[in-house]
Amino acid sequence: MGEFRKGLLRLLGVAAALTLLVAPSPAVAQDREKAPVTVPALSNWVSGSGSYQYRNGARLVADSPAGRRVADTLADDLRAAGHGTVPVVSGGARTGDIVIDVRPATPSLGAEGYELRAGKWLSVTGATETGAFYGTRTVLQLLAQGDRIPAGRTVDVPRYKERGVGVCACYIHISPPWLENLVREMAYHKLNQLLLELKVKSDAHPEADTWGYYTKDEIRGLVTLGDKYHVEIIPEINSPGHMDPWIENRPDLQLTDSDGNKQPARLDVTQQAAFDYYTSLMDEYAQVFTAKAWHMGADEYMLGSDYSKYPQMLRYARLKYGANATPQDAYIDFINRVQAYAARKGKQLRIWNDGLTGANTVPVAAGTTVEHWLDVTTKPSQLIAQGHPLMNAAYSLYLVRGGFHSDTKALYDQSWDPRSFEGEKLTSSKGVTGAKISLWPDNGRGETENEVAVELWPALRHIAQATWGDPHPDATYAEFTARGTAVGRAPGRRDPTRLPVADGTYTFRTAGTSFDAQVQRTADGYATVRTADGCLEVRGGRLTLNVPLQPGAQATARTCDPANTLQRWQLEPAAGGYRLVNAITQMALSVTDDGHLVQYPPDQHTPAVWHPTAH
Known part of the structure; x- marks a missing residue:
């Protein structure tokens, strides 16, 4: 054809x-x-x-x-x-x-x-x-x-119908302007799916509203922009593993091992209450997301023999599916129940592939889209034969903060295309929906958003080329990158590297306090705020992915370190002054009654507005 x-x-x-x-x-x-x-x-x-x-x-x-x-x-x-x-x-x-x-x-x-x-x-x-x-x-x-x-x-005419970017804004908050820039760039290069793992602030489950969330109004604005630019924004709540952002305050829903230890990242799929909790979140997301697909993740729930630590999984599976059932059948059962629920709501389910190891007797419901990233026992060709639309989300297409970065030049030189999966290269594109690049925050302080953007654009242009047309239109990678230089950036894109104040020494004043500091632009377009005692840095509280994400954590002066991303700040214009927003935590500074500088999400505590006066 x-x-x-x-x-x-x-x-x-x-x-x-x-x-x-x-x-x-x-x-x-x-x-x-x-x-x-x-x-x-x-x-x-x-x-x-x-x-x-x-x-x-x-x-x-x-x-x-x-x-x-x-x-x-x-x-x-x-x-x-x-x-x-x-x-x-x-x-x-x-x-x-x-x-x-x-x-x-x-x-x-x-x-x-x-x-x-x-x-x-x-x-x-x-x-x-x-x-x-x-x-x-x-x-x-x-x-x-x-x-x-x-x-x-x-x-x-495009060769593949799914041409995507996946972003995990699931622990480390990614600013809405950065995501808006991404939507514009994707559309400019004819990419059509933004697969977004994130937390939306919940009205139904306020106990889950620890930081890292987006307000519903923020999501509505992003979805409206996606609709305008023909980018479908598909939400993901990863389950039944990686659920700690949602159930850290719900021990009753956490999987318990045979020694009585709670697993805060694992949802207990043997409980009806766990299924009801998860589907209630799906319903709440449907208030702001209009996509016809739902991504439930389903990756990294169990590793190897871990199932043996949870005998309730085997009991559940055998009670429902008979004496030959395996513990993994309980996991597949949860996927299939979510799939049926999503289908009733008019949405197609998507999952990652790594949990499909073949150690199950219950098949995943046909028609469930599988995003293949890891080479496991069940190969891509088998998944297609089982009736699963298959998207290539190969590890070679990953960009990890402070970690692995996709080698775009090598992929281009190899004429990589979406048939090249981890562990198997298919001879036909039949059953392959397309491919996506994936952004992960494994070391959340390893790079700033602006640094991630620099790494992203070559990979974004490559995946756009490989999913739309000939994966190797130019003889050399240098010629291909010259295309990107020629077409430039998407119209309407905001420049996140432009500082609203010049380098220099200022007195920062807000109601009830002031301090003197030197503002100096960093190479990635943020600023350091250097007082007589050192550079302002967020410290303290519980670390998540190496980042102090706890609301109320203090910002204090520390020894200046150009490599320390937690010492980088945005000056966001506000009410005739500026908010000081940390480049990594994306929380703005407020002032306590006793004069301490602390970070909070803007909907939890009104940020201080600083009025800098140059010396």
């Missing part, structure tokens, strides 16, 4: 070229294969004569409601990119216009493909609103390189 589709697109390109081009010169004929630079690359560009010129007076022409929505977003992005204010109109096109057309009667474009024609005007056509939207991302990338676009035509 893949070769047939490529052949069909080539034929369509030739046919269109006959109507678009008039007596092409030999020079034009030689230039047919030189497509304009984009990421992902255009693979079937047919050159024409002349060029399209973007100039003052250009309009966005759209007649259908779907086309106008795409045009409105493009108008916002053109303005953000410095291309001026462009009106959205209906009717016929004139020279210099950009036409947005959604034609459901063009099934060859699929759910996300588009056709782009450049001549006297630009035209973008999609069979769906999403397809037309992706065509406008190509327009923006081309205009980022200049106002003149060579005449020609392309039909651009």
